Amino acid sequence: MTEVLRVEHLTKRYAAGFPAVLDALSFTVQKGEMLALLGPSGCGKTTTLRVIAGFERADQGRVVLDGHTLMDQQSLLPPEKRNVGMVFQDYALFPHLNVTQNVMFGLKNMSRKEREERTAQVLGLVGLNIFAKRFPHELSGGQQQRVALARALAPRPKLILMDEPFSNLDAALRHTTRQEVKAILREAGMTAILVTHDQEEALSFADRIMLMRAGRIEQIGSPPEVYQAPRTAFVANFLGRSNLISARASGHSADTCLGRLSLSEEAKGPVLLSIRPEDIIFVDQGVPVTVKYMEYKGHDVTYTCMCGDQELLVHTHHNAQLMEGQQAFVAVHGAAQVLRGS
Numbered sequence: 001m002t003e004v005l006r007v008e009h010l011t012k013r014y015a016a017g018f019p020a021v022l023d024a025l026s027f028t029v030q031k032g033e034m035l036a037l038l039g040p041s042g043c044g045k046t047t048t049l050r051v052i053a054g055f056e057r058a059d060q061g062r063v064v065l066d067g068h069t070l071m072d073q074q075s076l077l078p079p080e081k082r083n084v085g086m087v088f089q090d091y092a093l094f095p096h097l098n099v100t101q102n103v104m105f106g107l108k109n110m111s112r113k114e115r116e117e118r119t120a121q122v123l124g125l126v127g128l129n130i131f132a133k134r135f136p137h138e139l140s141g142g143q144q145q146r147v148a149l150a151r152a153l154a155p156r157p158k159l160i161l162m163d164e165p166f167s168n169l170d171a172a173l174r175h176t177t178r179q180e181v182k183a184i185l186r187e188a189g190m191t192a193i194l195v196t197h198d199q200e201e202a203l204s205f206a207d208r209i210m211l212m213r214a215g216r217i218e219q220i221g222s223p224p225e226v227y228q229a230p231r232t233a234f235v236a237n238f239l240g241r242s243n244l245i246s247a248r249a250s251g252h253s254a255d256t257c258l259g260r261l262s263l264s265e266e267a268k269g270p271v272l273l274s275i276r277p278e279d280i281i282f283v284d285q286g287v288p289v290t291v292k293y294m295e296y297k298g299h300d301v302t303y304t305c306m307c308g309d310q311e312l313l314v315h316t317h318h319n320a321q322l323m324e325g326q327q328a329f330v331a332v333h334g335a336a337q338v339l340r341g342s
């Protein structure tokens with residue numbers, strides 16, 4: 001794997017005396033990789049993107065793209081010299097320019113013929129050749145976002161940065177546009193960073209998710225790694241839902257309100273465990289629980305149950321047809337995840 005982007009110890013404060021918005025943030029992105037920056041509002045996702053793009057200056061740290069330093073303590077390259085493409089939430093297309101003109105706008109240092117050829121090529125890549133003469137208001141939101149993507153790709157950047165690019169689209173269009181954009185980026189062999197606060201988007205779009213909290217990396221890994229093995233209670237709750245259960249561990253198992261459970265790793269003494277709601281299953285005989293209420297969501301059902309004092313979420317793919325107040329039995333599938341922090 002070839003490293004394309006290296007971010008080292010980025011630190012940023014917007015105002016003296018306030019906590020750092022970026023707190024010694026370090027990560028790398030490999031060629032062709034799609035990295036999602038995910039986290040709650042205000043955790044520093046957009047600031048990270050803006051520092052990489054050059055719209056914002058960090059107080060400390062270094063950004064290196066394809067071996068070239070974009071910023072460090074001594075140097076600061078302006079955005080237009082960075083070889084980075086940007087796609088925004090609001091598309092940011094020029095309303096008075098048609099699709100072709102919008103895409104051509106970003107192409108500098110080329111002959112007119114080369115610009116036309118490259119524009120036709122990227123419009124082909126995003127499947128919009130037939131709309132070349134249309135104006136932005138004559139296109140759907142998803143099509144406008146593909147034009148914005150074509151414009152960002154046209155100068156052959158080393159990296160595409162996308163800030164909540166799908167959040168202006170309605171649910172159905174968001175889903176299809178996300179898949180189209182991912183396929184286009186893959187075909188172009190592009191490296192990309194996506195900022196989102198939508199966990200499902202991060203899980204389905206990215207090769208790796210970087211979960212941020214207060215300007216730091218809480219956890220970084222592939223979607224299954226981060227979802228199935230959250231390291232902290234924050235990750236377990238931010239990415240999907242989770243049952244957090246206090247227990248006493250000895251070796252590879254722990255005594256819990258759900259009986260003796262096997263653990264993801266060795267531990268000793270008091271521990272906090274995470275068990276995903278889909279890893280608790282209804283069985284004919286097992287740990288008794290009382291059903292408190294159910295959330296019916298069509299394709300699946302989540303039951304909230306009480307196991308003694310412990311509230312438990314149990315996720316099933318079928319409607320188990322349990323009534324509120326009814327007693328049922330549950331068992332845990334697989335090992336409980338040992339959490340290391342709050």
Ligand SMILES: Nc1ncnc2c1ncn2[C@@H]1O[C@H](COP(=O)(O)OP(=O)(O)OP(=O)(O)O)[C@@H](O)[C@H]1O
Nearest residue numbers: 014015021039040041042043044045046047048197
């Ligand atoms: N220009 C600015 N001046 C002062 N504070 C700012 C500025 N831009 C951002 N901030 C603050 O920095 C913090 C991080 O903001 P940022 O936009 O990077 O977060 P985010 O994770 O992208 O949030 P969201 O998901 O809401 O977009 C927030 O507390 C925000 O209020």
